[in-house]
Amino acid sequence: MHSAKPRPWKKAGRHGMLAATTAVLTALTALVVSATAVAQAAHEDARQRPRAAEGPVWTGAWGTAVQRPIEGSEDWGPNWSRQGFADQSVRQVVRVATGGSTLRIRLSNAYGTTPLRITGATVGRSAGDAQVWPGTARTLTFGDHEGTTVAPGRDIVSDAADLNTSPLEKLTVTLYVADPTGPATFHRFTTATSYRASGRHLTDSGGDAFKESTNAWYFLSGVEVSGAASPRRGTVVAFGDSLIDGTGATPGADNRFTDKLAERLVAARRPLDVVNAGIGGNRILNGSPCYGDKATDRFQRDALDRPGVRSVIIHLGANDIGAPETGDPCMGSAPRVTARQLIDAHKQLIRAAHARGVTAVGATILPMKGALFPLYSERGERVRTAVNHWIRTSGAYDAVLDVDRALANPADAALPRPGYVFQDGLHPNEAGFHAIASAVDLNAL
Known part of the structure; x- marks a missing residue:
């Protein structure tokens, strides 16, 4: 960068210098008074306005990338994405990275061609396989409703649910869909097991109804937590x-x-x-x-x-x-x-x-x-x-x-x-x- 050439200053006489100094001080005083008045007015206005509530800080404790529905194969295993679900409960096991006092889930219909209607959803602590620890299941809501509809190409998050979670613990997320979903947005390959049962089994602590399993995740794309210190x-x-x-x-x-x-x-x-x-x-x-x-x-x-x-x-x-x-x-x-x-x-x-x-x-x-x-x-x-x-x-x-x-x-x-x-x-x-x-x-x- 080039520095600017120093500006030549003209010498001023003694009276001219005093006059200039007085004018500068007067202007500065006016600016300070004005700035102080503005600051006081702003402070008073802020004091009188209700302070906006700070919302929770959410982070992604678990998540997966979603894909288009595709048939199963010998290498990747069977999956239910092409046929989707109807009057069935899908129970999926995930491990969260950190804990929190509240959580929410994220559902995706990124590759759906029709609206996805979720009739109900719960989350609870995993007790192994398709089991849930008794007393830990929480009903998830969406805008205070037990069910929700996700438009094609979109995703949605549930309302926050109170469930204290610990780092690295496993949770089960159970979705019930009454109406046919059509082909399901999913994640094809996992190292976890998901389970399916006929009918509504959102709050079952046992896993007896979940007689089918597959190594894929369906609709569920995230578990997000809040409330950490x-x-x-x-x-x-x-x-x-x-x-x-x-x-x-x-x-x-x-x-x-x-x-x-x-x-x-x-x-x-x-x-x-x-x-x-x-x-x-x-x-x-x-x-x-x-x-x-x-x-x-x-x-x-x-x-x-x-x-x-x-x-x-x-x-x-x-x-x-x-x-x-x-x-x-x-x-x-x-x-x-x-x-x-x-x-x-x-x-x-x-x-x-x-x-x-x-x-x-x-x-x-x-x-x-x-x-x-x-x-x-x-x-x-x-x-x-x-x-x-x-x-x-x-x-x-x-x-x-x-x-x-x-x-x-x-x-x-x-x-x-x-x-x-x-x-x-x-x-x-x-x-x-x-x-x-x-x-x-x-x-x-």
């Missing part, structure tokens, strides 16, 4: 593909990356909730029928619109690189991609996060060479290496989670460490997820 409370969203979603984790054991991260945060007494917004098979550049909308399209809904979001961890690019090799018809369009295309898409996510004041943490792409199904190619490895180098060194992300180095085999960095990999040769196992969570800099969140 810390004013610094916030939400961390893990956003991405199957590594985030939890492929390779033991069903029912809560050992996904996000589960391990939540446990670290609780042990360190950090007032941060964790939401898992991963979708198995998800890509950053292209959507698909089975693996969700492309990440740049779903980022705001699944990550930035979560209550209290402070930071987002992003792991994406592996499926974009590997899709041309798999021949998976469920991928839809599977063009070969360049490092520049992937980097530009990552920059788009970073800009969106920063525009909302959210910290963006880039996760390097996991080692892909060991996959026991068609995924790896030498060309793809060059793209992965280039993207990882950019994530580590560009400074575009606010912080880096080096998934690649946390999982890499010391003898060949393109391969995963043998003890950290699931039986498919690609995804982390419990030890691998623990290694990734241990590599997170909690201060960066």
Whole structure:
């Protein structure tokens, strides 16, 4: 910047200087009197106005990303999304990251084509499987009504319910739908079990009526809590593909990356909730029928619109690189991609996060060479290496989670460490997820 040229000042005589000084003092006095009067009037006005009540601070204690209805498969298991529900109760088990004194649920009809009518809903403490601890079930309301209707393409939150929850405890959310829902917005792959019963069983503490089960979540996209003591409370969203979603984790054991991260945060007494917004098979550049909308399209809904979001961890690019090799018809369009295309898409996510004041943490792409199904190619490895180098060194992300180095085999960095990999040769196992969570800099969140 160029500094302005000093302005030449003309000498004034003694009387001129006194006159000028008197005028300046008079003007300053008038300004002070005026400012004081304005401040006093504003203070009096504020005193007389009723003070607006401060609302509760909500954070996302649990969450999932939603997808279009799709048939089940041998790899992903059966699900009820295509047929939907009618005169049935759906009981879903979730684990919250932190506790609070009140909670609410979020329901999604993002991919519904007709209004979704929920006849009733309850939440209670899980007693294992489809059971609820007796006396803990709370009826959820929506605008003081037991039922609600969610328009196509929209979501809705329940009213706050009084239920004290502890960090890392499991809850059951039960929905009853009397009328046919049509195809159901859902999350395809989970490491938890959901249950279904015929008829209305909202307050059953036992699980005998819930004779059917599946590893998917339906309509439920969030559990949000309030009432924690810390004013610094916030939400961390893990956003991405199957590594985030939890492929390779033991069903029912809560050992996904996000589960391990939540446990670290609780042990360190950090007032941060964790939401898992991963979708198995998800890509950053292209959507698909089975693996969700492309990440740049779903980022705001699944990550930035979560209550209290402070930071987002992003792991994406592996499926974009590997899709041309798999021949998976469920991928839809599977063009070969360049490092520049992937980097530009990552920059788009970073800009969106920063525009909302959210910290963006880039996760390097996991080692892909060991996959026991068609995924790896030498060309793809060059793209992965280039993207990882950019994530580590560009400074575009606010912080880096080096998934690649946390999982890499010391003898060949393109391969995963043998003890950290699931039986498919690609995804982390419990030890691998623990290694990734241990590599997170909690201060960066």
